[in-house]
Amino acid sequence: MSTPYPFTAVVGQADLRLALLLNAVSPAVGGVLVRGEKGTAKSTAVRALSALLPQVDVVPGCRFSCAPAAPDPACPDGPHEPGPGAARPARMVELPVGASEDRLVGALDIERALAEGVKAFEPGLLADAHRGILYVDEVNLLHDHLIDLLLDAAAMGASYVEREGVSVRHAARFLLVGTMNPEEGELRPQLLDRFGLTVEVAASREPAQRVEVVRRRLAYEDDPAGFAARWAEDEHQVRARVVAARALLPQVRLGDTALLRIAATCAGFEVDGMRADIVMARTATALAAWAGRTEVLKEDVRQAALLALPHRRRRNPFDAPGLDEDKLDEILDRFPDEDPEPEPEPEPDPEPEGPDDGDDGGGGPDGGGGGVPPQGSGPRTESEAEAPPETADTPEAPADAPEAPQPSAQGGGGPEQAAVRAAEPFRTKMLSVPGLGEGAAGRRSRARTAHGRTTGAQRPAGQLTKLHLAATVHAAAPHQKTRGRTGRGLVIRKDDLRQATREGREGNLVLFVVDASGSMAARQRMSAVKGAVLSLLLDAYQRRDKVGLITFRGAAAELALPPTSSVDAAAARLEKLPTGGRTPLAAGLLKAHEVLRIERLRDPSRRPLLVVVTDGRATSAGAVGGDPRELSGRSARLLQAAGVASVVVDCESGPVRLGLAGVLAADLGGPAVSLDGLRADSLAGLVKNVRTAVSSSASDSNRRAA
Structure with a gap:
């Protein structure tokens, strides 16, 4: 086993180290979630923590780490006789992102359970982590069904394994530590709340500190044992302080x-x-x-x-923590101290002033002007005097007010309009990919999954995980006489076992293609469009989809956000999206075809859903040349031929409508839905609900009259 990097040798990251040490002092705090960019010593610090934890006393031979003073009465290895315990270091167990359910909670030997009627249970990672640390790297990429199991174990302090009438329960109290990069997606709120503390980490921008990080890391890699020995005394002191604090x-x-x-x-x-x-x-x-x-x-x-x-x-998911x-x-400050202790000098401010931090007129040395000065008070610097007022502090111009023309970044014969804010998001209708997929677990389209309702049975391709009991008995029953069955139990062989096939939901790749041309530039209209896309992004977050964003305007299309699990990043790019110029619809569709082709090679099991947000106009052929409308039609039919499921969100408004978005939807082979029709609580849905309520009321009245 390689020598771990010493905890006390981690440079900087004071909040991260404090949060981990507080959990070492009091495991009841509930664990730590470490959020930050890659390469910031998240995993290094977490792995180093286990060396600072006090040893634990366990019952000798117990696979579930029962405490000798208070063994678990339901322990599968019990009952335990009173006696001395054996001390061992606290464990730090790592849960891989791609782990199976059986690896996490444990597995039963199904063949022995059926043939011999015994509970042959193999403990999982939750049992190994009992009274220790369960560490999940990239916890935001963990599958939903594993997250559900973690939530149950964290809430109850125990793990339950149910297999076709055979039940096993064991204690599972652990310190949950997770690390994640927010750029790769966010956590479900239910799991987020299970972490006691959270820490944001980032790489230092101080050259001296970065030099020290590199120097220590190189020294560790050259001689891990020697490097650890040089920090052994510091490690011992911190370990002793943890024991004293406990x-x-x-x-x-x-x-x-x-x-x-x-x-x-x-x-x-x-x-x-x-x-x-x-x-x-x-x-x-x-x-x-x-x-x-x-x-x-x-x-x-x-x-x-x-x-x-x-x-x-x-x-909501788009609010930064x-x-x-x-x-x-x-x-x-609303609550004075009960018994203030005498201090030799006044209590310092939350941010003490340095030797050069003089006050520029906001109060004297005694703190008489300790608050933020009122807006407009005091002299302004030259740069502040010349700066225009903030947009957020000035009344927004009317929707039909003319805007000052600006040069177009992409050309195409139209001024670029400044980005407008998105309208309030709303709950959208369910959009899904037709057919039955086999992609990553999610909540959008129908798929064959490891969890869901049972639809049939088949021979297991590898290790049996979900037994179909009726199909197994049916396969074994005709052979009982030839196998010499004499007692009541069935004689089961391995080739009799049948795996249950299940149907659930999968997550998809939702690729947004957003028209940002001049025809969409009216302030109210683009605000509504952004609000609709933001609502769809929120829906994608809740359904565990990957998302991508393509915009087109001027003479070209741009991949504003490559496909990612970070819906927050897509929302941020959308908020800053400017508009203006001609409408190269074909360029946007061709860019979508290229992106989906590459993604199909990277992740062939994840099915795409193309969402085109446009009014259907095509006024530019881009670099290809030719008739824009004919070119956009050919591009749409190319996507249809590739089997891409598509939805067109029709943004056309006004008394005169050309219906071009419907033509585009027909070329894509998918439906067209208006901005208003995208709402789950649209007028059509309300009318349907009212009719249902009226029908139910009439039926109740008829029954009462009868």
Whole structure:
């Protein structure tokens, strides 16, 4: 086993190291989610944490790490007789993104269970992680069914394995640590809330610190054992401090003022549920123990809020995590300390001033002007005096107001319009790919999956995971006499076993092709279009799709966002999308054909869904030349011939409509839906619901009269 990188040798990343150490002091905090760009020592720090955890006492020979003082009464290896335990290091178990369900929760020997009637159970990763750390790298890419199992185990502290009437339960209490790159997609809110703390990490921009990172890493790779030996004393000191903090933790007092601050903070930031309050209380207590104190202070509550609340205050998937620290300080200052301890000097500000941080007129040395000065007060610098007012602070121009022309970035005979904000998103109708796929698990289109309703049976291609009991008995029954069956049990052989085939839902590649030409440039119209695309992006996030974004205007099309699982990135690109110029519809369709062809090679099992958002006009042939409308028709039929499922969102408005989007939809071989018809609560749906309600009411009246 290779020597792990020492925890104390990690350069910078103070918040990350603190969050991990707090969980080492108090595992009840609930784990850590580490978010950040690649190459920021996320995995290195997490893997190094296990060396700092105290050893655990286990029952000798127990595969489920039962504690000798309080063994699990339902342990599959039990019952355990009282006796001395054996000490071993706390484990850190890694859950691979592509792990199977049986690898996570354990597996039963189905053949022995049927033939011999015994529970031959092989423990999984949840059993290995009991009383240790369960680490999931790239946790945002974990399959939904594994996430569901993690949620159940984290909530109940136990893992349940059910296989055709055979049930096994064992304890599974672990410290859940996950790392992720937000660019690759976000987590489901249910799993996000299960992490006690969250930390945002980023690479340092200080050259000296980056040099030190490289120097230490090269030294470690040249001689891992020697490098670890040089940091052994620092590791020992941190380990001893963790043990001391654990011993002090039961003596830490969480006073009424601290509890009021915690409750007011969670309420002030509109955090859902009560888990945040509990996590903040545990974190503040662990912070006090880590500092060697038995009293929770205001700074402990403040630090706990910065670690426990950012990932819980997100109101929708496109909100960036974070916390307004000025608002946090305002809430905390509402409650004076119960018994303020005498201090030799005044309590420092949250951000102490350096030697050169003079005040430019915002207050004297005694802090008399400690707040942010009112807008317009004090002298302005020359750059501020010349700067135009912010767009967000000025009234928005009417929808039909003329805009100043700007040069077009792509040419094409029209001025470029500044980007407009998207309208409020709404719940969209269900768009899906026809047929039956075999792609990644998701929630959009029908597919053969490992989970879902049983539709049939077949011989297992590899290891049996989902037994079809009736089909197995049916296959074995005709051979019982020739196999010499004498008792009541069936004689089962391996070739009798049948795997259940199931149908569920898959995630698709939703590729948006958005018309950003001058015909879409009217402010209200483009705002509505962006709102519709944003709504579809939100739907794609909820259904676990990959998304891509192509825009076309002027003389060409652009791949604004290559296919990715990060719906947030697509929303950000959409928000900044300018409009203007001619309409090269064919270029957008051809770009879509190229992108889908490449993606089919990368991920052949993921079926695409093409969403074209346009009014159907084609006024530019781009670099190809020829008649624009004829060229767009040929491009659309090329996509249809490739078997791409398509939907056209018709953005045409006004009393006179040409119906060009419907012609495009026919060439693509898919439906056309208007912006209003895209809503799940559109007028047609309301009328249908009203008719259903009226029919039900009439039926009830007839039954009562009868």
